[in-house]
Amino acid sequence: MNWRSFGINFVLIFSPNTFAGAPYTDLATxxxxxxxxxxxxxxxxxxxAAAFPAVTSIRVKDALEAASAILAELAAAVRGASSVALLASILVLGGAVAAGQQARVHDAVVLKTLGATRGRLLAAFLYEYGLIGFATALFGVAAGAAAAYGVLRKIMDLDFIFFWREALGSAAAALILTILLGLIGTFRILGRKPGPYLRDL
Incomplete structure (x- = not known):
């Protein structure tokens, strides 16, 4: 049965004598x-009904439309919850990057005093943000795959298929987002003068 249209989508072929004499019922859509x-x-x-009194006709259009509407609302709710979770994760990631901002300012001032160029400092910060983004993406993909596997196999009893392309796309997006959030504060750090900070050390 095709559950999207309630149409018949299966075909069975038997020898003519297999069900000879057996009662049967015709089904059509x-x-x-x-x-x-x-x-x-x-x-x-x-x-x-007038032409075939023995035939039972069932109109399934209303039931199909109601089921489709429920599934559409459920999908919208899932997308909404996912959007809220994504927004919360972005805020948490931004907070984690901002938490070490003062320490990065201190390190940048000391390194600039010792002769580090802006290019070297930028490369160091990019390396740090890249590691943070990679760890975040790796954990997100692993945790998401584990949760999806548990729900599909243990609760819904369905086959689990891992979509590598979507997973890699999400990981790349997390990595790029982490680097961008880090660079927003990095350029401000690189433009700071060492003098005021050295007096406070």
């Missing part, structure tokens, strides 16, 4: 090619 209004559908049901 009917769909208007370009759709139809309710009046036309009800007219068809009445004519079918």
């Amino acid at each position: 009917l769909t208007f090619p370009a759709g139809a209004d309710q009046a036309r559908e009800m007219s068809l049901l009445r004519e079918s």
Whole structure:
């Protein structure tokens, strides 16, 4: 059964004598090619009942539309919850990067005093943010895959398929986002004068 349209999508082939003499019931589905209004559908049901009294006709369009609406609302709720979780993770990531801002200012001032160039400092900060982003992406992909596997296999009893392309895309997005958030504060650090900070050491 095709659960999107309630159409028959299975075919079984047997020898003619396999079910000889066995009781059977014919099952068929009917769909208007370009759709139809309710009046036309009800007219068809009445004519079918009049022409074939022993045939039971069941209109499944309303049930199908109701099920589709429920699934659409469920998908929208899942997307909304995912968006909130994504926003919260971005805020947490930004807070983690900002937490070490003062320490980075201190390190940058000391290193600039010792002769480090802006290019070297920028490379060091990029390396740090890259490691943070890589660790974040690795944990996110591993935790997400483990949670999805548990839900699909243990709760829904469905096969688990790992989508490498989507996972790598999410990991790359997390890595780029981490580097961008870090660079926002890095350029401010590189422009600071060492004098005021050295007096406070």
